[in-house]
Amino acid sequence: MNESRIQQLREYLNQNGMKQTKQRDLIASTFFKTKKHVRIEELLQEVRKSEPNIGYVTVYRTLLLLKECGLAHQRHFGEGQSLFENAGEHHDHMICIKCGAITEFEDDRIEDLQEKVCESFNFKMVSHRHEIYGACSRCQKE
Amino acid sequence: MNESRIQQLREYLNQNGMKQTKQRDLIASTFFKTKKHVRIEELLQEVRKSEPNIGYVTVYRTLLLLKECGLAHQRHFGEGQSLFENAGEHHDHMICIKCGAITEFEDDRIEDLQEKVCESFNFKMVSHRHEIYGACSRCQKE
DNA sequence: ATAAACCTGAAAATGACTTTCAATATCGAT
DNA sequence: ATCGATATTGAAAGTCATTTTCAGGTTTAT
Structure with a gap:
């Protein structure tokens, strides 16, 4: 492929x-x-x-x-x-502020709500970024 | 103030x-x-x-x-x-890729789902950014 | 095989900060 | 109000991560 x-x-x-x-x-x-x-x-x-x-x-x-x-x-x-x-399917990211690890996530319900928000503002979405910063499970233990 | x-x-x-x-x-x-x-x-x-x-x-x-x-x-x-x-209350942003206008939005349901996503990954969120890029209503007309 | 158009890599240039440093200003003690 | 130790200022120099420039080197249609 x-x-x-x-x-x-x-x-x-x-x-x-x-x-x-x-x-x-x-x-x-x-x-x-x-x-x-x-x-x-x-x-x-x-x-x-x-x-x-x-x-x-x-x-x-x-x-x-x-x-x-x-x-x-x-x-x-x-x-x-x-x-x-x-490139591949769309994913959003969770970034660990300690070790830098990047995890991808996807949630259709969030995507839907996002569309709704755009509609309510009459905004035509072309792309988006949704990033969550914090501590990954591994780094929380330390 | x-x-x-x-x-x-x-x-x-x-x-x-x-x-x-x-x-x-x-x-x-x-x-x-x-x-x-x-x-x-x-x-x-x-x-x-x-x-x-x-x-x-x-x-x-x-x-x-x-x-x-x-x-x-x-x-x-x-x-x-x-x-x-x-600084003020937390808001996310919609950025017009044509004119640069920034509109703020807030959606508690999205915030909730975001928390859920973090829980499922055992990720401890410290901050996040959620930005939507596209055309604002004004720029769509042109 | 040729020539016109495109690529490459090294070096110089850029943009947006960040740091350095000598001169100046602040503030708690007198 | 004055002092002096310490902090702040502005100009200039330094960083960092790209971006652009340019003198050869490759590609490819013919």
Whole structure:
């Protein structure tokens, strides 16, 4: 199924007069294989295991590209660096302020109520973020 | 009622061996008088109408101070600069991606469900952010 | 195989803070 | 009201995480 994502990327490249390169292939496929959320720097370290000469900028640009074609989302939890998330079903996040662990959650009832709120304001929702910050169960014990 | 906030600030300063200065007074009272959300730069322009020599850094530090004593919240909508919000009851936000207008909303049912989600993950919530991005009613017409 | 268009990586530039530091102002004690 | 120890100020320098620039290097349609 990572194959189909690579395909999706290639189509996007073609349709936009962009070229397929080994760097893009490597970066994208590595991204699809990593855990759900990665920082640019982490992904860079990962791809350099295969191609030590790849530059930060290329990873950065490829991630923006994946974002453009809908295969990745960029998240800004708290401060500092942003995380890129493998696209998939929509989820919201719980972020542990102690250890940084990210847990995803989904609640249709919340989503419904959210829609209702928008209707009541005559607001047309395009996207949303719902993040809960606190202590994960592991960190509560310590 | 802005008076009571100024009082609150003074008490905090006293209790922490900090000093009351005319810059802090001006910046704080100006902040309390502005619209609910301001950027550092905007507040700087505002206070400079009374005191042209006030520096960016002083506004910045005063805002952090207000945040420390609970009189302001710092928000990071989208990218770029952060906004400081006059503290008050808790609200979530709807941000228009066209004109930037910010509307607040509150829904107890959502808050309840959020608590339930946390319980189910044994997660101890400290804070949360719930932001809806889209087009406000005014911008939908255009 | 060629040329036009696109990519790459290194380095420089940017934006939004944060920190440093010498000069100034504050406040409790006199 | 004056002192002096301590805190605050503003300008300038420093950080950090991207973003942009640019001189080669690749791709790909022909």
